[in-house]
Amino acid sequence: MxxxxxxxxxxxxxxxxxxxxxxxxxxxxxxxxxxxxxxxxSDYNIPVSGFAFVTDLSVGDEHGGDDDTGYFDTLLDMAYAWDWDGVAVGGRIPGTFGVAFLESPGVCI
Structure with a gap:
């Protein structure tokens, strides 16, 4: 192309x-x-496409990802991840990661 x-x-x-x-x-x-x-x-139409992004969900730190988990809430239309036991390496309290599409173009056929 x-x-x-x-x-x-x-x-x-x-x-x-x-x-x-x-x-x-x-x-x-x-x-x-x-x-x-x-x-x-480009000079060409792309009639069908998709968009996604990838992220590392090691919640807490890079070494404590073995007990992380995630969920997609259909009511909130949001995906999120958290540390299952709520304790990161060194006893720290980890955060929570969430992602949602706030706005996106509609499907055009």
Whole structure:
């Protein structure tokens, strides 16, 4: 579809930009909002596509992931993960990780 200069392969012709937002506000101090903008800059239509992101859910620290668990709440439309016993390495109290799509374009056929 497109050619990357100096490489023997092409790409799909997508441009993806990402921005992270965090505020110094007591109500949002532990929250990061991510905005992903995906644009088709090729000369071709992409009639069907999907978007996903991958993250490491080692809640607490990088060595204590063996007792982490996750859940998807269909009522809240949110996925979250936590440390099963609530104790991280060294006896610290770990946090909780949650992710939800706040806004996304509708399906266009």
């Amino acid at each position: 497109t050619v990357q200069k100096g490489f023997p392969w092409g790409g799909m012709g997508l441009r993806i930009s990402t921005r992270g937002f965090q505020w110094n506000n007591p109500e949002a101090r532990d929250i990061i909002f991510w905005e992903f903008d995906v644009s088709n800059i």
